[in-house]
Amino acid sequence: MAVASDNIRRARPLLGTFVEIEVAATSRTEMDAAISAAFDAVAMVHRLMSFHEPESDVSRLNREASIRPTRVHTWTFEVLETALEMNRRSRGAFDVTVAPVVMGLLPSVRSGPSISRKARFVDAIELLPEQAVRFRSADVSIDLGGIAKGFAVDRATDALRCFDIASGLVNAGGDLRAFGPDPRTVHIRNPRNPSRSICRIDVADEALASTARRVDLFGETETRGPAVIDPSTDRLVDSIDGVTVRAPSCMVADALTKIVMLAGTDAGELLEHYRASALLISALGDVQITSEWHHAVHLAA
Structure with a gap:
């Protein structure tokens, strides 16, 4: 005989949006623990990859990586590996160094005029052993906002799957991932x-x-x-x-x-x-x- 499952849904402000997590399982204790672990994973990605947090990996790279190789968390290194691979495969269409240009956009210019051009050198981002990163030019700066939110959803989903959860959904402002039979x-x-x-x-x-x-x-x-x-x-x-x-x-x-x-x-x-x-x-x-x-x-x- 099938065992009925219950479900709960919770939301928190993270990653510059609201992250919503919904799970279904037979144990309320299991669901509470799973959701807590998933939110912890999202919060970790935020701390590591925020463009604005001064002690994030991204901020440290933008300050130091053109001066010396800078070690980052395994998760940050993984995102950079994927970002650079997608840059190569897309012939430059995906560019983690273009986002800082967007930070200068004002409402008065967002309808189409060009933005002041700055040099960008994605090829100058070197990924070194032991999760170290080096920029070959002081003109290089990065923002992982175009990929980190999706990575956070994946890490939250992995956290849920470590528990006895029948189905789940992680939604970070429209970037989402679902698992389960239905x-x-x-x-x-x-x-x-x-x-x-x-x-x-x-x-x-x-x-x-x-x-x-x-x-x-x-x-x-x-x-x-x-x-x-x-x-x-x-x-x-x-x-x-x-x-x-x-x-x-x-x-x-x-x-x-x-x-x-x-x-x-x-x-x-x-x-x-x-x-x-x-x-x-x-x-x-x-x-x-x-x-x-x-x-x-x-x-x-």
């Missing part, structure tokens, strides 16, 4: 009208990440992050309004959303390499879905 339904908002859903997606034992071009830093409906910058021009992307990527890992899905925002349907080979698929919303509101994903996407009427 699919979850996720609603994707219209980037131009976030109060409306443009489609719903069935998610089962996989991750989703979304990036939208149109962000109102002072509005009440959509404050999820900065606009996406094309590293080759330092201009805001204006041909695609939003992208959602499905992948086995949330870290990969998170990074791929930025690449697809830039490359559009030309990112097909890269999506295939990472066993991922994508949904694109053009500036005209048209929806494109990669062919292997149609069975799990239900467009709104």
Whole structure:
């Protein structure tokens, strides 16, 4: 006879957003312990990879790595390895050194004018033995905001799986991962009208990440992050309004959303390499879905 399970859901402000964790199990004690461990993992990623925290690995690298090799936590090193691999595979479209440019964006210029160009040298980021990192130029600075949130979701999911949890969902501001026997339904908002859903997606034992071009830093409906910058021009992307990527890992899905925002349907080979698929919303509101994903996407009427 099947044993009934209970479920609980909790949320905390982390990573510049609200992180929500939902689990199902037969033991309340097990669920409490699992959620606590998952939040601890997310908080650890925040401490290590925050661009703003002065003692984070990222801040220490930006201060010291051009002067001397700087050791970082294993998790930070893993994210950097993936970020540099994706930079190479995307021919520079994914660039962890472009995000500091975005930090200078003001509301008055976010509609399209170019941003002052600065030198960026992703090839000058050296990954050395014993989790040490060196920048070959003082002009290099990094921000892992385009990939770290997905990594945090993955680490929280791993923490949940260490317990006797039947199913779970970790959602960090729209970057999410689910596991368990039953699919979850996720609603994707219209980037131009976030109060409306443009489609719903069935998610089962996989991750989703979304990036939208149109962000109102002072509005009440959509404050999820900065606009996406094309590293080759330092201009805001204006041909695609939003992208959602499905992948086995949330870290990969998170990074791929930025690449697809830039490359559009030309990112097909890269999506295939990472066993991922994508949904694109053009500036005209048209929806494109990669062919292997149609069975799990239900467009709104």
